[in-house]
Amino acid sequence: MKQSPLILPDEWISKVSRLSIATSSKVRGQHKGSHRSQRFGASLDFSDFREYTLGDDVRQVDWNVYARTEKFFIKRFLDEQEMRVHILLDGTRSMGEERKWLFARQIAAALGLMVLQRDDRLSFSYIGEQSAMPFRKKGAIYRKPFLQIVSNLEEAQGTGNFASNGLKVLPKDSTVLFIITDGLETIEQWEQFFKRLPRFAGDVRCIQIVTEEELNPQYTGDVRLIDAETAREVNVSVSNRVRANYDKLRAEHEGQFNALASRFGIRKIQLIVEDGFQNALFHKLLKAHWVQ
Known part of the structure; x- marks a missing residue:
């Protein structure tokens, strides 16, 4: 397989190595590690x-x-x-915008490096068209191989339902489960997914990746939109009314998504691509006590 350039520069890798995953979960592995x-x-x-x-x-x-x-x-x-951490990355087509996909992989890579640096066990799965090699390793010597695996995931072109497919690849012995997604499945699909997650981990966290364009689209006039998941084309005349309806529907989806996460004891955070990787990691995740 062709080796892609690493998505985290050496300077960021050095900074990430100073952090670790924070959790109060009492679920631990049977092997020796660095957590009490x-x-x-x-x-x-x-x-x-x-x-x-x-x-x-x-x-x-x-x-x-x-x-x-x-x-x-x-x-x-x-x-x-040892702490056992699993990272599940959404690689379906709605994640395919170049900056969004790079940002999601950088977050996944950073979390994985923190786990391996602390001599904990990391597993990783990816829902997309391309098959990622199964990864379940422990120890700092596997930091670069893991970073290379994530860097090699060049496109998000997965079809099908992320939520239902995600259940098929989850291990049942995790201390912490990270789900990295844009959250654009239907609420019904998320409900079926979320209600099953507590059996896989004692500490489940959802990282929602969004862009400014998704939050506040700037389209005007007649435009042709293409559904990223289905490739279906839709001709739309973007008026103030259409934009207001979009904002309303998105706010409803976001509110229901947040409520579902809370209902099933899942911690959730939203990261905006344009805020940048360093702001997301060293400000938002630190402030939320997801990392320390």
């Missing part, structure tokens, strides 16, 4: 004492406490467990 879980284990993070019982490891007895109380107590430590 609520289970007890053998890390260096002290939790508390409990009275010694037959069968406990005598090496955990705290003799200083015994000298004061003449009772045997053992130290308990928080176990360190």
